[in-house]
Amino acid sequence: MSLVDDYRARTPRSRSLFERATASLPGGSTRTTVYSAPYPPYAASGSGLVVTDVDGNTYRDFLGNYTSLILGHAHPAVVAAVEAQVRRGSAFAAPTETEVELAEELRRRVPSIEHLRFTSSGTEATMFAIRAARAFTGRPLIAKFDHSYHGTHDLVMAGTPGVPDAISGLIVELPWGDPAGIEAALRGRASELAAIILEPVQGAGGVRAPEPGFLEFLRALADRLGALLIFDEIISFRIAPGGAQEVFGVRPDLTTLGKIIAGGYPLAAFGGRADVMAIFDARQDGAVSHGGTFNGNPVGAAAGLATLRELDAGAYRRLDALGARLAQRLASRITADGVTARVAQVGSLFQVFRGEAGAAFAVGAGQPSELYLRLLLDGFLIAPRGMGAIPTVATDQDVDDLADAIGRALVAIEKVPVEAA
Ligand SMILES: Cc1ncc(COP(=O)(O)O)c(C=O)c1O
Structure with missing residues (x-):
């Protein structure tokens, strides 16, 4: 089963909401940055690190509404x-x-x-x-x-x-x-x-x-x-x-x-x-x-x-440590796997780049962001262009799991190009 087919199979309610939305909202969306082909998962609820979509899939959320939910959802x-x-x-x-x-x-x-x-x-x-x-x-x-x-x-x-x-x-x-x-x-x-x-x-x-x-x-x-x-x-x-x-x-x-x-x-x-x-x-x-x-x-x-x-001094120290942990683990994986990718990190913010030139992941019209889609299927949410933010509710294990999931996705992306949606 292809990547997009796999995603569609797991998100039928999101798909039908998206199709319904296209009758009211241009392109089915009201915010450029939350559209990604073939359609985004529709959120039902969020608690701590975890967002649940309308199909009951859960995602560990390392985007936090584009870096704004520093304490996670519904703190x-x-x-x-x-x-x-x-x-x-x-x-x-x-x-x-x-x-x-x-x-x-x-x-x-x-x-x-x-x-x-x-x-x-x-x-x-x-x-x-x-x-x-x-x-x-x-x-x-x-x-x-x-x-x-x-x-x-x-x-x-x-x-x-x-x-x-x-x-x-x-x-x-x-x-x-x-x-x-x-x-x-x-x-x-x-x-x-x-x-x-x-x-x-x-x-x-x-x-x-x-x-x-x-x-x-x-x-x-x-x-x-x-x-x-x-x-x-x-x-x-x-x-x-x-x-x-x-x-x-x-x-x-x-x-x-x-x-x-x-x-x-x-x-x-x-x-x-x-x-x-x-x-x-x-x-x-x-x-x-x-x-x-x-x-x-x-x-x-x-x-x-x-x-x-x-957000006291201890919270920032912890966020910095989690950010550094993610960057180090991911950088070692990138080296060990021999993929052409790079990670930038400042405190709890990170960005994964692809290719020799260190480009952000493409989010072109009609073309899925491969990294984003693969991570969704692995149960993680980051920005389609490869950026994310770690909230205070994430554990060391969550961050290690994210690094491993991004590493797996990068390997798959270099070996298996995604088909058009
Ligand atoms: C640096 C920066 N400035 C301004 C904005 C715009 O903020 P808003 O989306 O709340 O209008 C953003 C949003 O992502 C931002 O990252």
């Missing part, structure tokens, strides 16, 4: 906090104490964040951090990096269908890790530059840590050009209590946060220097407007607080 402390908040009401046209508490906790962890504001998604967080930089500097141009991901608003999606060409003139792409290339890309445009935005550890771009000195170079460059430095820590915040800026010791002007700060609920944040964030201060004339029906939503804030309270 009792998070469920209790959410239940308590929902009973008191789910949203108000009024601020709550919970949002103040979460703001205080984030400031405590991230000293560069003097003032912050909440949004509903990471996309809005990067959009407003960019707006803050432009309003504060009075300049239009933004620089971002190749292989970066900052969400889905127009500026960071420039050059893709539906975004007017004119937007491309407002953003310049810089080569990651290449100071000379960066200087060249910005030559003649320095006086227009409002901000450089980057993920201090690239997430979607392949779990890429900065070379020593690279973040320091960018800090000095932004200062020299009179531009702001924005760290998008929506993924990298999970590597330490104060995020990548704590680990690498570089202080940005603004930071964006999301995913784990809301413990699995839709809430994100942007913040930083008080003089920059003051442009949102509604007590003054001409403040920049920042509406949002769900900004600072108390359910997300309660879940975030409960999550962060579980």
